[in-house]
Amino acid sequence: MNRGSGETRGGVNLPALRGYNEALVLDLLRAAGPAGRGRAELAARTGLTPQAVSKIMVRLAAEGLVAEAGRAASTGGKPRTLLRLEAGARHAVGVHLDRDELRAVRVDLAGGVLAECAGPLDFGAGPDAVVAAVVRAVGRVCDPAGPPLLGVGAAAPGPLDHRAGVMGRVTGFPSWEGFPLREVLEGWLGLPVLLDKDTNAGAAGAGPAPRSWPAAGGAAEAGASVYLHVASGLGAGLRLDGEVYRGARSAAGEFGHQVLQLDGPRCRCGARGCAEVLCLAAVARADLPEAARIVGEGAANLVALLDVERVVLGGRVVAAAPEVFVSGVRAVLAARALTQPPPEVAVAATGVAEGAAQLLLAPFFGRT
Ligand SMILES: [Zn+2]
Known part of the structure; x- marks a missing residue:
């Protein structure tokens, strides 16, 4: 979806947009959780007519996607029926292909993790071995007797072409360049597959930004947040005005x-003194406060450039010492803040595999 200024994000009462209207309603029900919402509220928030909402509800109920959540007291008249998302009606799988580890999860529509598996992975063993490992992992988390699977979200190290589903020249792993990972996985799995960078999946896993409601005619939510991934590499996922920002060549977030x-040490990318080479050197000598300071300096540059309001930290290096990284990054951001207050700093609530599943589910809820 473009983030143009004249864009309408709300419901439109045209038959051709039925699918999008259904997605909007599902997104509102997802945000409401088990408590659910009434039809009148859904109509008011989407800008759709009550009749259109009722028709959508009939269709969604027939597909098993919504159920009654109970009744709410009304001011006079009969009590309102509340509707909720049937989170278990569809599942999705998320896979994180890290340079040395593979993790897969199966989630429901609310993002709840129902099954997971993890194990070592040698990304350098090349596409054939890695594809076989992914297919095995997906089989391990799937439930053949369960509800329909919407597909598999796969998160891998960049660079890669998100739109074409093709891997790029991953630093240190030249055999991957040009490999059509999405198409090959779709062939093996018989399911729709989405391929994205691990950092974008991390940004998606940090949680969907709330829409601005009422949606009709309203602007997209403003603001920037970044997800910083510290593991075998150092990368960022950007969320600008509510949407994951990838750039035209899927190259944003390096x-x-x-x-x-x-004049710093040579980085594997060829340049000198990159944040990654400095940070990984600090991690290698177990100086995590210094690693956190370096991440913080890089984050402060992003904050100044993009007016970032929220910095989310993830990856296994952060997970091993979350307090060190949160306090270290926070201290640098506070010291370098050009705008007050400095951004919020938090640890990612979910992993990259969960985020990959969220990216796969996004269109189901009318998001990108
Ligand atoms: Zn570099």
Whole structure:
């Protein structure tokens, strides 16, 4: 979806847009959780007519996607029927292909994790071995007797072409360049597959931004948040005005290769003094406060550039010492803040595999 200024994000009462209207309603019900919402509220928030909402509800109920959540007291008249998302009606799988580890999860429509598996992975073993490992992992988390699977979201190290589903020249793993990972996985799995960078999945896993309601005629929510992934590499996922921002060549978020020290040590990308080479060196000598300071300096550059309001930290290096990273990054951001207050700093609530599943589910809820 474009983030143009004249865009209408709300419901439109045209038959051709029925699918999008259904997605909008499902997104509102997802946000409401088990408590559900009434038809009149759904109509008011989407800008759809009550009749249109009722028709959508009949269709969604026939597909098993919504159920009654109970009744709410009304001011006079009969009590309102509340409707909720039937989160278990569809499932999705998310897979995180890290350089040395593979993790897969099966989630419901609310993002709840129903099954997971993890194990070592040698990304350098090349596409054939890795594809076989992914197919095995998906089979392990799937339930053949369960509800329909909407597809598989796969998150891998960048660079890669998100739209074409093709891998790029992953630093240190030249055999991957040009490999059509999405198409090959779809062939093996017989399911729709989405391929995205691990950092974008991390940004998606940090939670969907709330829509601005009422949607009709309203602007997209403003603001920037970043997800910083610290593991075998250093990368960023950007969420600008509510949407994951990838850039025209899926190349946005190369956070780790911003130069922090002009005459610093050589990085694997060829440049000197990149945030990644400095940070990983600090991690290697177990100086995590220094690693956190370097992440913080890089984050402060992003904050100044994009007016970032929220910095979310993830990846296994952060998970091993979350307090060190949160306090270290927070201290640098506070010291370098050009705008008050400095951004909020938090640890990611979910992993990259969960985020990959969220990216796969996004269109189901009318999001990108
Ligand atoms: Zn570099």
